[in-house]
Amino acid sequence: MNDQGNITINGNAFSFEPGETILAVAGRNHIDIPTLCHLKGASPTGNCRICVVKIEKEKDLMPSCATLAEAGMVVHTESSEVVKARRLIIQLMLSTGNHNCAIRGTSSDDWTRFQMSVQAYDDSSELCPVWGDCRLQDLAYRYQVEPKRFSDAGTPYPMETVNPFIVRDFSRCIKCGRCVQACNDIQVNNAIQFGYTGSNSKIIAADDKALKDSDCVFCGECVQVCPVGALVEKDVRYRVRQWETEKVRTTCSYCGVGCQLYLHVKDNQVVKVSGVEEVAPNFGSLCVKGRFGYDFIHSPERLTAPMVKENGTFREATWDEALDTVARRFNEIKETSGSDSLGVLTSARVTNEENYIANKFARAVLKTNNIDHCARL
Amino acid sequence: MTNTISDIEKADVILVTGSNTTENHPVLSSFIKRAVTFRGAKLIVADPRFIQIAKFAHHWLRQKLGTDVAWINGMMNVIINENLYDHAFVEKRTEGFEELKEIVEKYTPGYVEEITGIPRADLTDAARMYAGARAGSICYCMGITQHTSGTDNVKSLANLAMLCGHMGVEGGGVNPLRGQNNVQGACDMGGLPNVFSGYQPVTDLAVVKKMEDAWGVSGIPSQPGLTVTKMIPKAHDGEFKGLYIIGENPLVSDPDLNHAKKSLANLDFLVVQDIFMTETAQLADVVLPAKCFAEKEGTFTNSERRVQRVRKAVDAPGQVMDDWKITAEIATRMGFAMSYGDSREIMEELAAVTPSYAGIDYDRIDLEGLHWPCPAKDHPGTPILHREQFTRGKGLFHAIDYTEPAENIDTEYPLFLTTGRLLYHYHTGTMTMKSEGLNERAPSCFVEISSHDAQTYDLEDGSMVKVESRRGDIHAAIKISEKAVAGTVFIPFHFAQAAANKLTNAALDPVSGIPEYKVCAVRISKAA
Ligand code: SF4
Ligand code: SF4
Ligand code: SF4
Ligand code: FES
Numbered sequence: 001m002n003d004q005g006n007i008t009i010n011g012n013a014f015s016f017e018p019g020e021t022i023l024a025v026a027g028r029n030h031i032d033i034p035t036l037c038h039l040k041g042a043s044p045t046g047n048c049r050i051c052v053v054k055i056e057k058e059k060d061l062m063p064s065c066a067t068l069a070e071a072g073m074v075v076h077t078e079s080s081e082v083v084k085a086r087r088l089i090i091q092l093m094l095s096t097g098n099h100n101c102a103i104r105g106t107s108s109d110d111w112t113r114f115q116m117s118v119q120a121y122d123d124s125s126e127l128c129p130v131w132g133d134c135r136l137q138d139l140a141y142r143y144q145v146e147p148k149r150f151s152d153a154g155t156p157y158p159m160e161t162v163n164p165f166i167v168r169d170f171s172r173c174i175k176c177g178r179c180v181q182a183c184n185d186i187q188v189n190n191a192i193q194f195g196y197t198g199s200n201s202k203i204i205a206a207d208d209k210a211l212k213d214s215d216c217v218f219c220g221e222c223v224q225v226c227p228v229g230a231l232v233e234k235d236v237r238y239r240v241r242q243w244e245t246e247k248v249r250t251t252c253s254y255c256g257v258g259c260q261l262y263l264h265v266k267d268n269q270v271v272k273v274s275g276v277e278e279v280a281p282n283f284g285s286l287c288v289k290g291r292f293g294y295d296f297i298h299s300p301e302r303l304t305a306p307m308v309k310e311n312g313t314f315r316e317a318t319w320d321e322a323l324d325t326v327a328r329r330f331n332e333i334k335e336t337s338g339s340d341s342l343g344v345l346t347s348a349r350v351t352n353e354e355n356y357i358a359n360k361f362a363r364a365v366l367k368t369n370n371i372d373h374c375a376r377l
Numbered sequence: 378m379t380n381t382i383s384d385i386e387k388a389d390v391i392l393v394t395g396s397n398t399t400e401n402h403p404v405l406s407s408f409i410k411r412a413v414t415f416r417g418a419k420l421i422v423a424d425p426r427f428i429q430i431a432k433f434a435h436h437w438l439r440q441k442l443g444t445d446v447a448w449i450n451g452m453m454n455v456i457i458n459e460n461l462y463d464h465a466f467v468e469k470r471t472e473g474f475e476e477l478k479e480i481v482e483k484y485t486p487g488y489v490e491e492i493t494g495i496p497r498a499d500l501t502d503a504a505r506m507y508a509g510a511r512a513g514s515i516c517y518c519m520g521i522t523q524h525t526s527g528t529d530n531v532k533s534l535a536n537l538a539m540l541c542g543h544m545g546v547e548g549g550g551v552n553p554l555r556g557q558n559n560v561q562g563a564c565d566m567g568g569l570p571n572v573f574s575g576y577q578p579v580t581d582l583a584v585v586k587k588m589e590d591a592w593g594v595s596g597i598p599s600q601p602g603l604t605v606t607k608m609i610p611k612a613h614d615g616e617f618k619g620l621y622i623i624g625e626n627p628l629v630s631d632p633d634l635n636h637a638k639k640s641l642a643n644l645d646f647l648v649v650q651d652i653f654m655t656e657t658a659q660l661a662d663v664v665l666p667a668k669c670f671a672e673k674e675g676t677f678t679n680s681e682r683r684v685q686r687v688r689k690a691v692d693a694p695g696q697v698m699d700d701w702k703i704t705a706e707i708a709t710r711m712g713f714a715m716s717y718g719d720s721r722e723i724m725e726e727l728a729a730v731t732p733s734y735a736g737i738d739y740d741r742i743d744l745e746g747l748h749w750p751c752p753a754k755d756h757p758g759t760p761i762l763h764r765e766q767f768t769r770g771k772g773l774f775h776a777i778d779y780t781e782p783a784e785n786i787d788t789e790y791p792l793f794l795t796t797g798r799l800l801y802h803y804h805t806g807t808m809t810m811k812s813e814g815l816n817e818r819a820p821s822c823f824v825e826i827s828s829h830d831a832q833t834y835d836l837e838d839g840s841m842v843k844v845e846s847r848r849g850d851i852h853a854a855i856k857i858s859e860k861a862v863a864g865t866v867f868i869p870f871h872f873a874q875a876a877a878n879k880l881t882n883a884a885l886d887p888v889s890g891i892p893e894y895k896v897c898a899v900r901i902s903k904a905a
Binding site: 163164165185186187188212217218219234248249250251252253254255256257258259260263265268269270279280281282285286287288289290292293294295296297298299301302303304305306307308309314317319322323324325326327329330331333337339340341342343344345346347348349350351352353354355356357358359360361362363364365367368369370371372373374 | 381382383399401402403404405407410411414415433554555556557558559560561562563564565566567568569570571573574579588589592594596597598600601602603604605608616617618619620621622623624625626627630631645646648651652653654658661662663664665666667669670671672673675676677678679680681683684685686687688689690691692694695696697698699700701703704705706707708710711712713715720723724726727731744745746800801802803807808809811812813814815817818
């Protein structure tokens with residue numbers, strides 16, 4: 001037990017560390033408080049207020065992500081007052097954007113009108129591109145919120161599609177500010193911020209330029225943290241649905257940081273990459289190469305069969321022919337010119353296991369220490 | 378790295394040199410930027426270009442190309458003269474201090490300014506800042522190693538860190554940032570001419586015997602072999618006859634490419650195993666198609682010595698095979714039976730013969746990687762090296778004098794050229810150039826030049842120029858940039874069509890065999 005006393009959440013007493021928020025204490029004890037704007041690693045902004053809780057003796061509901069636990073505090077995370085507040089927030093968010101995920105029935109006239117206007121903005125007749133992968137949608141179901149009305153005008157800002165990687169759909173932005181924090185507080189690329197005010201507010205790059213003309217380096221951290229469909233990878237939007245994919249965790253094959261990432265696979269194709277959150281070394285972050293540089297995997301230029309050169313030109317060969325040729329020529333050179341006229345260049349691109357085998361091959365089979373790799377180059 | 382990546386955020390002073398961190402190690406650069414922006418850490422950047430990370434720096438030291446030993450000695454001169462060094466650390470943990478002191482004596486800030494162009498006051502302030510740190514982290518990359526004095530540069534940084542006691546502590550250390558995903562692993566696994574896996578020397582007969590027993594062979598030579606930078610000239614001379622290249626493209630990455638191409642063409646037999654028909658593969662007699670990372674199981678070891686899993690996500694195209702399987706097949710057909718069921722089996726074998734990996738297995742690193750040395754199954758790994766002592770016991774100071782780079786500017790070739798990478802591409806571009814988006818962001822080669830030099834040569838942004846060195850010439854467009862400083866141009870080396878390495882100098886560091894990519898002399902003229 002902690003000598004600074006306990007906090008009581010939903011009737012149970014919990015110890016806490018100095019500086020710990022109510023949200024963190026609850027999280028550690030498997031009490032689920034919903035969040036939208038809260039971003040691990042960045043200081044809380046209290047922007048969305050979806051995480052509000054009731055603290056006894058406090059007049060107002062308090063955002064749990066920005067309120068520190070205190071001794072003697074008595075907290076309720078799902079009281080009727082709290083639930084009511086959350087429903088209001090969700091309702092407001094749903095009714096101020098193109099949230100056409102059919103949260104509400106689709107039979108009424110205003111749905112049709114709404115859907116038509118969304119289609120015009122979206123250039124697609126499908127439901128929201130992140131349907132099934134959206135925190136706002138999840139919360140709307142969790143709290144059974146039906147928007148009172150559908151928004152008419154959507155947003156004054158057109159979609160931005162002029163860069164190769166990221167689509168910015170301002171009509172679905174809930175202005176939670178996670179992207180701003182991801183860009184400024186996590187990646188420290190300082191490319192985007194809040195701009196304009198009131199209902200015109202917008203996340204802007206530089207003085208409201210396209211991302212490609214700003215300091216943006218296309219790390220995609222903002223896309224990864226966006227809780228809704230406002231920021232989506234261009235190649236994913238309306239092409240891949242989350243439930244069609246499987247995630248495989250692996251290690252980035254570019255630089256020596258060794259970021260942990262998920263390859264999202266659909267029909268034997270890598271269709272998206274995301275960072276693995278909460279583990280070293282990258283804690284969810286990636287760079288443009290790691291996140292968007294995966295096309296080479298399925299490039300039609302990949303070598304798919306062994307090739308041997310004959311009179312200066314390549315022709316396809318069977319594995320047997322190619323491997324026998326290599327073995328025979330290496331043995332010949334070894335016999336006529338000695339082991340040290342042979343060598344191996346192994347690679348910083350292949351695995352440890354493969355490098356080990358290359359090292360064994362040079363030393364035990366060719367019988368030479370002529371082995372190196374190109375990293376010094 | 379002696380320390381971990383996360384550790385950088387625990388430093389209160391960070392010295393970055395020879396690393397264009399935001400472009401080459403973007404995610405790692407965020408740790409530095411966060412430390413500076415949110416945790417009050419101080420940043421010193423020593424780099425000839427005004428790179429992005431320099432914008433976060435409290436001191437940007439702009440050294441002339443190839444003068445690193447001089448400014449590092451200069452910092453130590455200030456630190457010793459002002460008695461700012463860590464006496465206890467120097468006393469208890471190091472030797473050779475007197476020799477170091479003697480040599481750095483002449484590197485007064487004034488003398489260093491003459492050599493490096495770094496204003497004496499800046500150098501002095503930076504020295505005080507680094508010495509005054511509770512934990513000072515040094516991060517460096519190819520800008521330090523790719524010099525004829527590369528080994529000296531690295532040793533000098535180690536001198537500096539030891540002098541201030543910033544070794545073996547959280548947030549400290551000397552941290553080389555590895556450029557390629559598994560350079561660390563390639564070195565760890567014996568992809569070097571002088572060591573078996575785990576840096577076990579080939580000259581140690583007991584080690585040779587151990588390996589021979591483990592592998593069931595005899596006659597492994599105990600003489601170090603050739604580095605790649607030695608193999609190529611020997612191939613040129615006809616002494617070296619057969620080469621097996623796995624996953625590398627030296628025909629864009631090698632210095633003095635024209636020479637390298639002739640050399641490889643002169644081989645009796647060249648096998649290239651790769652995922653693409655690279656420039657190098659074009660020269661091969663046999664090309665073997667290999668899997669890419671998304672198609673295989675195994676491990677990579679990152680810069681911080683963390684061994685992490687690689688997992689198969691998709692099936693490989695066509696008849697493509699695992700690299701290890703191809704190598705094992707060749708071995709078997711040469712009369713040495715080699716066969717493994719899967720990569721896990723190979724990991725078990727290599728752990729058994731490699732003390733620093735002995736405790737590592739796939740189950741242990743399933744969720745989070747382990748830092749080697751990890752000598753036993755119950756060992757937690759070693760995030761921070763040299764905590765109690767150095768590998769050799771006491772840390773040895775190396776007294777090092779500054780030597781000039783191999784090539785200097787003159788009236789014929791009046792500009793310095795330095796080379797490097799861009800954010801949007803990787804190495805020779807064989808992978809990144811398959812992404813339209815990355816190509817759109819960085820479509821072609823360019824010559825980065827200061828507005829001052831552009832004016833001198835009457836060049837407009839975007840105009841085509843010819844860049845010539847003593848070894849070759851290339852054509853590329855001019856890019857006027859605030860990153861460049863007068864007198865030095867920069868060319869990214871990714872692009873085979875305008876390969877910067879047709880210009881670079883193949884002069885090598887005598888110890889590491891690393892070529893001097895970072896300094897050579899060129900001239901430019903408007904393209905005809
Ligand atoms: S773009 Fe996404 S992350 Fe950014 S403010 Fe809008 S909803 Fe939030
Ligand atoms: S992609 Fe990265 S740099 Fe660009 S806005 Fe998003 S977080 Fe910022
Ligand atoms: S995502 Fe970027 S920073 Fe991370 S390992 Fe890959 S290339 Fe390096
Ligand atoms: S999650 Fe707490 S205010 Fe948004």
